[in-house]
Each structure stands twice: as C-alpha cells, then as structure tokens.
Amino acid sequence: MRQTILEPLRWMEELTRVMVIENGGPPKTFLQVMTNLNLSKMCIGRPVEELPRILTILSPAHHLVSAMALDSLFNVTPPPLAVNMRDALLQTLFFIRHMRKLYFFLSSHSNPFEDFSLSQRNIDQHSVPRDLIDQIMRHVALAQEATKILGGRADHPISAVAGGVSRFLKQPYYDRLSEIGRSCLSFSIKLARVLADIKLEDLLYDFDIQPILSLTIHGNSNEVQVSDSSGELIYQFPADQIFEKIGLQQEPWTYKPFAFLKEKGWNSLDSEKVTSIYFVGPLARLKFQKEIEYPLSGENWKSFEDAFGSPPTFGIANAYRALQVEIFQAAGRMVDLYRQESLTGPVIRNIPTEVKEEGIAAIESPDGLIAHRYKTDSRGIVEKIEILDSATQNNAIKCLIAKRVVEESADWNHDPKITKGRIEEALLPF
Amino acid sequence: MPKKKLAVYTATGCAACENTILDIHYDLGSLTRSADIVFWPYVLGSQWDGLNEQGPVDVCFFAGAIRTEADRIAAVRLRSNSKFMVACGACAAFGGLPSLTDIHPGTPENRPEHLDEGNEFLLPKLESRVFALEHIVDVDYFVPGCPPTRDFLWAAIQSLVYMGDSPARMSFAASRLPMALAESITSGIVPPRGSVFAGEKAVCASCSRIKEEKKFRGFYRPYQIDPDSGRCLLEQGLLCQGLATREGCGGLCTAVGAACRGCFGKAEAVFDPGAKMVSAVSSTFDSTEASEIEGLTKTFVDLAGTFYRYTLATQCALKTPNAEETKHAPDNS
Numbered sequence: 001m002r003q004t005i006l007e008p009l010r011w012m013e014e015l016t017r018v019m020v021i022e023n024g025g026p027p028k029t030f031l032q033v034m035t036n037l038n039l040s041k042m043c044i045g046r047p048v049e050e051l052p053r054i055l056t057i058l059s060p061a062h063h064l065v066s067a068m069a070l071d072s073l074f075n076v077t078p079p080p081l082a083v084n085m086r087d088a089l090l091q092t093l094f095f096i097r098h099m100r101k102l103y104f105f106l107s108s109h110s111n112p113f114e115d116f117s118l119s120q121r122n123i124d125q126h127s128v129p130r131d132l133i134d135q136i137m138r139h140v141a142l143a144q145e146a147t148k149i150l151g152g153r154a155d156h157p158i159s160a161v162a163g164g165v166s167r168f169l170k171q172p173y174y175d176r177l178s179e180i181g182r183s184c185l186s187f188s189i190k191l192a193r194v195l196a197d198i199k200l201e202d203l204l205y206d207f208d209i210q211p212i213l214s215l216t217i218h219g220n221s222n223e224v225q226v227s228d229s230s231g232e233l234i235y236q237f238p239a240d241q242i243f244e245k246i247g248l249q250q251e252p253w254t255y256k257p258f259a260f261l262k263e264k265g266w267n268s269l270d271s272e273k274v275t276s277i278y279f280v281g282p283l284a285r286l287k288f289q290k291e292i293e294y295p296l297s298g299e300n301w302k303s304f305e306d307a308f309g310s311p312p313t314f315g316i317a318n319a320y321r322a323l324q325v326e327i328f329q330a331a332g333r334m335v336d337l338y339r340q341e342s343l344t345g346p347v348i349r350n351i352p353t354e355v356k357e358e359g360i361a362a363i364e365s366p367d368g369l370i371a372h373r374y375k376t377d378s379r380g381i382v383e384k385i386e387i388l389d390s391a392t393q394n395n396a397i398k399c400l401i402a403k404r405v406v407e408e409s410a411d412w413n414h415d416p417k418i419t420k421g422r423i424e425e426a427l428l429p430f
Numbered sequence: 431m432p433k434k435k436l437a438v439y440t441a442t443g444c445a446a447c448e449n450t451i452l453d454i455h456y457d458l459g460s461l462t463r464s465a466d467i468v469f470w471p472y473v474l475g476s477q478w479d480g481l482n483e484q485g486p487v488d489v490c491f492f493a494g495a496i497r498t499e500a501d502r503i504a505a506v507r508l509r510s511n512s513k514f515m516v517a518c519g520a521c522a523a524f525g526g527l528p529s530l531t532d533i534h535p536g537t538p539e540n541r542p543e544h545l546d547e548g549n550e551f552l553l554p555k556l557e558s559r560v561f562a563l564e565h566i567v568d569v570d571y572f573v574p575g576c577p578p579t580r581d582f583l584w585a586a587i588q589s590l591v592y593m594g595d596s597p598a599r600m601s602f603a604a605s606r607l608p609m610a611l612a613e614s615i616t617s618g619i620v621p622p623r624g625s626v627f628a629g630e631k632a633v634c635a636s637c638s639r640i641k642e643e644k645k646f647r648g649f650y651r652p653y654q655i656d657p658d659s660g661r662c663l664l665e666q667g668l669l670c671q672g673l674a675t676r677e678g679c680g681g682l683c684t685a686v687g688a689a690c691r692g693c694f695g696k697a698e699a700v701f702d703p704g705a706k707m708v709s710a711v712s713s714t715f716d717s718t719e720a721s722e723i724e725g726l727t728k729t730f731v732d733l734a735g736t737f738y739r740y741t742l743a744t745q746c747a748l749k750t751p752n753a754e755e756t757k758h759a760p761d762n763s
Binding site: 007008009010011012013015032034035036037038041042043045046047049050053054057058059070074100104111112113134137138140141144151152153154155156158159161162163166167168253254255348349351352379380381420421424 | 441442443444445446449450452453455456457461462466467471472473474475477497498500527528530531533553554556576577651652653654655656659682683685686687688691731732735736739
C-alpha cells in the first residue's frame with residue numbers, strides 16, 4: 001500500500017490536506033480537514049446574545065445569520081434601517097469574498113509577492129497583468145473599509161444585534177460609503193472586461209462534475225429550493241425546517257461532517273451514484289437566474305450565457321464565472337444600499353420582550369446556504385446549537401472534486417505538486 | 431542590505447489574521463520591498479520541505495491557537511527555523527475563542543470515533559486543552575487583537591522587518607507604540623523580548639464615551655437595552671471589559687455600541703482580567719443591603735465566558751497550564 005499526502009492545501013481557511021491511498025486498484029482519495037474548533041463546546045453555556053460575536057470565527061456572514069437567529073429566538077422584527085444595514089454588509093461580504101477568490105486564482109501561477117521586476121521577466125502567456133491583481137486587492141481593502149463602517153469591524157463584525165443593529169451611521173460615513181460603492185462597481189465592470197479576454201479553460205484544469213442537486217434560498221421567499229442539475233425545481237421546504245431536512249454525516253478520517261439530504265439517505269462517497277449531497281453557492285444560485293439584475297445589459301449577459309452553456313454546467317471554469325457575475329450584482333446592490341436614504345431611519349433596533357427558547361435562521365452567504373439554530377433555557381443561556389456551514393460541511397462535493405482530479409491525472413504521482421495545484425484551483429470557487 | 435525572510439502560518443483559528451496581513455500588503459505598504467515571504471501555506475501553498483530549503487527565517491508571524499498535535503509540531507518547527515517568533519492575534523497570544531472549549535465541562539468532543547485504531551487515515555490528535563503559542567515555544571513578540579488592528583500589525587512588521595533601514599517607516603511605527611517600545615525601535619534596537627505591540631493602558635483610556643460616576647442598581651444583558659450613544663457602556667449597566675483590557679484598538683467595539691470583550695488581553699497593570707472585572711464591578715454596587723446585593727449578583731450570567739472570552743488559556747490565574755501539561759505528548763484519552 002502506498003500513501004501520498006498533498007498538504008497543506010492553499011486558500012482553505014482550515015488546515016486541509018489530500019491523502020491518496022494506492023493499493024493495487026484505482027487510487028482512493030480523501031480530503032481531510034484537520035482543524036477541530038468544536039463550536040458546540042465553545043457556545044454552550046454562553047448567553048445567546050453573544051453568539052453573533054463568537055460565531056464570526058467561521059466567517060463574517062455567520063455574524064449576520066446568527067443575529068437573525070436571535071431575532072427569531074427573541075421574536076422581534078428589525079426595523080427597515082437595520083434590515084438595509086445588514087443587507088448592505090452582506091453584499092459587501094459577497095464582494096470581498098469573491099474578489100479574494102479571484103485574486104487567489106489569478107495570482108496562482110506566479111508569486112504575488114515576488115519582486116515586480118522579476119515577475120515581469122518571468123511572465124508567461126497565461127499570466128494575468130500584475131497590476132490587475134494588485135487592483136483587485138486594493139478594492140478588497142476598500143470594501144473592507146465599508147464593512148468596518150457597517151459592521152464595526154472588518155473581519156469579525158459586531159454591529160448586528162437581536163432586533164436590529166447597534167448604531168446609527170454618522171454623516172461622513174454616507175459620503176465615504178457612496179465613494180466606495182461607486183469605485184467597487186466601476187472596477188467590477190472593468191474586471192469583467194479584462195477577464196472576458198482571458199480564456200479560463202487555459203488557466204485551469206477544467207472539468208464538469210457529475211449531475212447533482214443544488215440548494216438555494218431564492219429571493220425573500222425564505223423557502224429552501226432543491227433543484228436538479230438542469231436548474232429545474234424538484235421541491236422546496238421552509239427554511240425553518242432545514243435541520244430536519246439536512247443531516248450531517250461524520251466520517252472517521254476528517255474533522256468536518258458532511259451535509260446531506262436526509263430524505264435521500266447518506267451515500268458513501270465511493271458509491272457509483274451519489275444522490276444525497278448537493279451544491280450550494282454562486283453556481284447553484286445562478287441556475288435560478290434568468291438574467292442579471294446589476295449592472296449587465298442584456299447583451300453583456302448574453303456573452304456570459306454563451307460561456308456558461310445553457311443550462312450552465314457544473315464545471316470548474318463556470319464556478320469562477322459565477323463568482324464574476326455575483327461580484328457585479330453585489331457591487332450594484334452596494335451602490336443602491338449605500339445611499340443615505342437606504343441607511344437612514346428613526347429606529348435602529350427593536351428591544352426584545354420575550355425569549356422563545358429556540359431560534360433559527362438561514363441565509364445565502366457568499367459561499368452558499370448557511371443556517372443556525374439555537375436552543376436556550378428560559379434565561380437565554382445556550383443549551384444546544386446546530387450550525388449548517390456550507391463552506392465547510394458541504395465538503396462531500398469537495399471530496400468528489402479532489403477524487404476526480406486525482407483519477408483524471410494519469411501521472412498524478414509523478415509530480416504531486418501539479419496535482420495539488422489542480423485540486424486547489426478546483427476547490428477554490430466552491 | 432539583504433532582504434529579510436518572512437513566514438506566516440495559522441494553526442487552529444480563522445483566516446482573519448492572515449487576511450489582515452494581505453490587506454496591509456496591498457493597502458498600506460508593500461511587505462516585499464524589504465522582505466521575501468518564504469513560507470505562507472494559506473496564500474502561497476508553501477510546503478514544509480520548502481521551509482527547510484529556504485534556510486532560517488527572520489520573522490515568523492504565527493496565528494491561531496494550539497489545539498491539535500499538528501499545531502504543536504508546526505509551532506516547534508517554525509520556532510526552530512525563526513529568529514523572531516511573533517504571536518499574531520488573540521488565538522496565538524492568549525488561546526483566543528478556541529480556548530472557550532475549556533470552560534464548559536462534559537460536552538462530548540466532536541471527534542471521529544476510530545481515531546485511536548491506528549488506521550491509515552489518522553488525523554492529528556487533539557491536545558488535552560487549548561494552548562497559546564507561548565505554552566509550547568518561546569515567543570518573542572505579541573500582536574494581540576481579534577484580528578489585530580492593521581496599525582499595530584504594520585508597526586510590528588516595520589519594527590522587526592525594516593529595523594532601522596528607513597527613518598520614515600520607523601517614525602510611523604513609533605507613533606503607534608508605547609513610549610519605551612517606540613524609543614527602542616527608533617534607536618535601531620530590537621524591541622525587548624516579550625514586547626506587546628499595542629498600548630499599555632486600558633481601553634477606557636481611548637474609548638470616546640463619556641465616563642461619569644459608576645454606581646449601579648442593576649445590570650443588563652446586551653439584548654435588553656439600547657444604550658445611549660455617548661455614555662460609558664459600563665455606567666449604563668452593560669458588562670464592558672474596557673477597564674481591564676489593553677488599549678490599542680481605539681475602542682472599536684464600544685464605538686459601535688458593543689461592549690468590549692477583551693481581545694487585546696489584559697492591560698499591563700492588571701494581574702487577572704476576570705478578577706479585575708469582578709473587583710471593579712462589585713465595588714460599584716449602589717447598595718449596602720446584603721439582600722439587594724445578592725439580587726444584583728443574580729443578574730450576572732456566564733462571567734467566566736465573558737471576562738475570559740479570549741484569554742482563558744493564559745490570563746485566568748486558575749486555569750494557567752502547568753509545565754507538565756505543556757511539555758507532555760498530546761492526550762487523546
């Protein structure tokens with residue numbers, strides 16, 4: 001038996017590696033998350049109102065869904081100003097998250113920290129202009145400034161509280177947010193134009209993934225929609241039933257559980273046809289969209305449609321295109337929501353008057369569907385938490401992608417670094 | 431002058447500290463004019479064998495807490511390869527949020543069942559508890575915060591990477607540091623070992639909220655009131671930890687109406703942040719009636735999880751690990 005470990009994988013927020021076992025037959029591939037945060041143990045016994053601050057350790061979007069779970073737990077409705085501020089923060093998080101992924105991808109064939117003179121000398125035909133990569137990160141930094149204004153802090157926001165948000169904005173912030181929004185929007189358009197001239201398939205190891213289900217929350221319906229590989233809706237269920245419908249399977253070789261649809265039952269990842277796991281995230285969301293709201297005209301959207309295929313296939317290059325589409329949309333919504341009239345109002349929060357002992361919420365985060373459910377005692381002390389974190393628990397898909405790359409790279413063990421790079425690029429947009 | 435070699439690594443935590451370093455590089459100033467980043471798994475995909483080929487590293491920014499055997503091994507390897515080891519962020523400096531797992535007894539570990547059967551999929555074993563970096567290896571400097579503020583992290587980078595090669599950079603760094611630390615770096619001297627790149631006083635010193643008399647008849651939980659925008663949160667009955675916490679953030683949380691939770695660790699003059707808070711709060715009860723005081727204390731919940739939110743592993747006098755715990759092999763029983 002031969003065992004090869006590819007580690008650590010780039011761009012993963014938790015230490016992750018790929019283990020390949022060869023024992024005569026086809027290689028067996030395992031994607032192992034090696035970090036164990038043990039969120040339950042971290043949160044049980046805490047006052048429930050502290051969870052939005054603690055669970056940002058997962059990602060900033062978890063701050064928002066946690067605050068929404070508190071709204072449900074305390075049976076309180078946030079005022080329109082707070083809803084807009086939270087939404088503005090969420091759209092900014094979309095922009096940042098996807099832009100960072102594009103930055104990682106576009107700089108993956110060179111060292112982004114190399115001396116500029118050296119990097120220019122070593123440039124190859126597929127390299128992306130260094131200036132474009134730098135500009136992406138400058139706009140990420142700008143958007144980070146907006147999250148600091150809206151969320152109080154950039155990476156671990158704190159402003160969303162039960163029943164609303166914790167502060168009004170001051171006048172100079174409105175002007176600054178408008179500047180940031182306009183700048184992000186104009187850059188997202190420029191980026192799309194530049195990237196339109198680059199054939200993604202030349203930059204990465206592209207392949208389509210087997211037909212599989214996708215899960216999204218569409219619009220404001222608060223219904224979780226399950227669709228097939230062509231984007232056709234199969235069924236839907238209320239978001240507050242999400243933990244009854246989705247189970248978590250713990251395998252012995254990774255610290256992260258795998259999310260799956262309980263109705264279909266858990267399939268081993270070695271099964272011929274895996275039916276219970278699902279896609280989330282930009283590409284899954286895109287399947288539902290007939291056209292893009294912001295700011296692409298029909299003609300521009302047509303060029304994207306041509307590249308995607310109809311319906312869009314679940315492929316690696318398409319996953320990167322979906323990031324681009326969501327960057328425009330997020331930037332467009334940022335401009336709308338950053339307007340002073342959207343972020344002004346008489347009330348920022350409604351004070352809760354009861355504790356219901358259970359709160360649940362689900363939203364579309366940049367990486368896909370996330371949900372929280374809390375159970376508390378009558379004083380609001382946490383007794384149980386359940387978290388659906390698509391970015392990590394949906395890693396059954398990521399395991400299948402890693403497996404596929406290894407299986408399709410006939411010479412994978414001659415140069416494992418190349419295989420590692422292909423796996424990293426394939427996992428990044430999901 | 432040869433370029434310095436930098437390493438960046440995160441153990442158990444999130445990517446916020448690393449993202450802050452990325453933001454600094456692209457928004458504040460290029461790290462690479464005076465340094466080569468030779469090891470950064472998150473961004474560059476650097477592998478351990480590459481670290482050995484690179485030779486000694488000048489400065490290693492280590493983020494994240496020590497939760498697994500892999501974290502411990504990484505800390506030891508990077509320490510042995512690095513001239514200066516910097517604990518970057520609250521997790522590396524104090525154990526951070528992951529150390530909250532050590533407060534609540536009895537919850538089963540989220541650990542796969544077959545780990546100890548010696549199968550080929552072995553995952554790194556969990557340590558017996560969450561450790562801060564200094565429990566495992568010697569740490570030269572600390573940059574606290576969750577995540578660290580860009581200004582102080584940038585000051586640390588300038589002090590340790592540029593080290594006297596640019597007066598302009600040095601004065602920028604010095605303007606953000608306590609006087610003793612600033613004087614040493616502007617003199618071209620390496621800051622004293624153990625220096626903390628943050629303020630010395632408490633957060634209250636830089637919080638813009640107006641402080642008046644602290645006298646309480648009742649305390650509130652954050653969901654129960656909408657505090658006045660300009661007044662001290664503690665004086666409005668919210669448990670704000672600013673008076674026990676090292677300044678440097680400029681009162682980021684309190685400016686948004688959220689109470690401080692101590693991510694910069696205890697202030698220089700404080701021995702134990704929880705003890706300090708209990709002492710400070712209990713001395714402000716506006717009553718001498720025993721029954722009234724007893725009623726008041728019943729309004730508090732989860733003081734340990736509040737006062738040691740980020741610092742349980744290192745700054746809670748009752749929880750500090752002994753030498754045996756830090757040196758022993760991981761306990762997975």
